[in-house]
Amino acid sequence: MGAQLSQAYAHLVRQLESIAFLSNDDKMQLSTLQFQTKSIAQRHDVMIHGAKSSSCCIIVKGVMCRYKMVRGGKRQILSFHLPGDVLDLQCLDLDFMDHSIQAMTPCEVAFFSQQALAELMMNSPSLNLALRRHAAVDASIFREWILNVGRRDALPRIAHLFCEVFARTRALGIDDGRRFTFSLTQSEIADATGLSAVHVNRTLQHLRKQQLISSRGSSHTIIDTPGLERAADFDPAYLHLRMPQAA
Amino acid sequence: MGAQLSQAYAHLVRQLESIAFLSNDDKMQLSTLQFQTKSIAQRHDVMIHGAKSSSCCIIVKGVMCRYKMVRGGKRQILSFHLPGDVLDLQCLDLDFMDHSIQAMTPCEVAFFSQQALAELMMNSPSLNLALRRHAAVDASIFREWILNVGRRDALPRIAHLFCEVFARTRALGIDDGRRFTFSLTQSEIADATGLSAVHVNRTLQHLRKQQLISSRGSSHTIIDTPGLERAADFDPAYLHLRMPQAA
């Protein structure tokens, strides 16, 4: 339990530091936040479309996604979220959820009270800014996804998704610095890119043939990062990371 | 000049009131804001991708759009903005623009200082909330656009765009309550929906044949609102409007 709390704290700090400057005082204040951690089974929803958005939580472990359904049962994934991501900074001010949030892997999340967060933001202007930046970056990523889905062909579109996942993970300092591997079902990729699962399958084969990635089941490894970024037309500027994302 | 100032004020109030409650005191405080108005010629950029985002402005008159280019020169429009919209609540906290903003019609915008806005938000918690809601609704609209572009066919996709423009205009109390007409070039519709201009042309013909809309040049009129909403799979919930959008 204590370990989870400190892990939640560490991830949140890393996440915020990837996009904003935090003073030691800021970190101290963050560490006083009261958490309540909870495990979420894979494929379970943490927030449901239409429900009142009350609680505020950050991801401690695992990957989650926002998604929305369309008439006819098709699903569109709207964003991925990694450890340290604050899930509903944007939704807290709204009366109900306009989408759902699901655990793509088994997850740990830390819930904390809206008031505690509000007080924190009142007390520390720099933390306030960091959290606002976090929400602003989320919005920027949404915009890039509109572009990705609207104007890129299947191959660059999937490649772009992979580049983003890699860049954001790297920004958290989670990856081992060498080969980057992540897990994503072909139909999850399909839902995130607005393609059919079959076409994702074929496009992944192209990416493999071009030696940009390799896959084992639903586990994908980026082999040639610069090549993949070229294929994806990827420019990480929209992530608004503080550090140049060194390889 | 005075007229423009009060118009800017009126639009901002209407915009915020469409999504949040404002007290008389809030409105009073808003009315003390110092504006500087400026005319923007059609097709001119107010903000440019990559530039530092410093100023903060609201639209007084006209329609603007956010957009982004992709390798190969294709454009993707990310959102439309109507009078009263605050343009860069989200971008102020970021170091540079990750997209551009353009006047789709001749526009009037009111610039005001970032500090004045910050003070206002400090002084009034309810105005603070209203402006945060405004940004949150923007993000919600981005999410709906990802869904629209990713998972809807051309006809419902264009229909959805039209429904949104109508619903948001109606929420401002701008339309005359009867037939709703707006101006949008076919290639602008193409850029907003991720389609080609030619296909937009053909799809508009379908919409006309189905008696849902009529067009004269780049001017479109919604004839059958419920029918169009049905065709679009449109649910206005994601706009988070306070009022049920009465016809």
Next chain:
DNA sequence: CGTCTAATTGAAGCATCTCAACATGCGTGG
């Protein structure tokens, strides 16, 4: 009235989708 932009049309090609079958891998219960 010419000039320019935007809308329209036709034809051909390609990207992507759907359907349907089959293969592979993995976890679980026997």
Next chain:
DNA sequence: CCACGCATGTTGAGATGCTTCAATTAGACG
């Protein structure tokens, strides 16, 4: 430890939605 069942990945074939190119028409404006 094996056998089964389920989820996922793979493949083929045919259909279609959308794009591109290129030519033509229609409007808007000085």
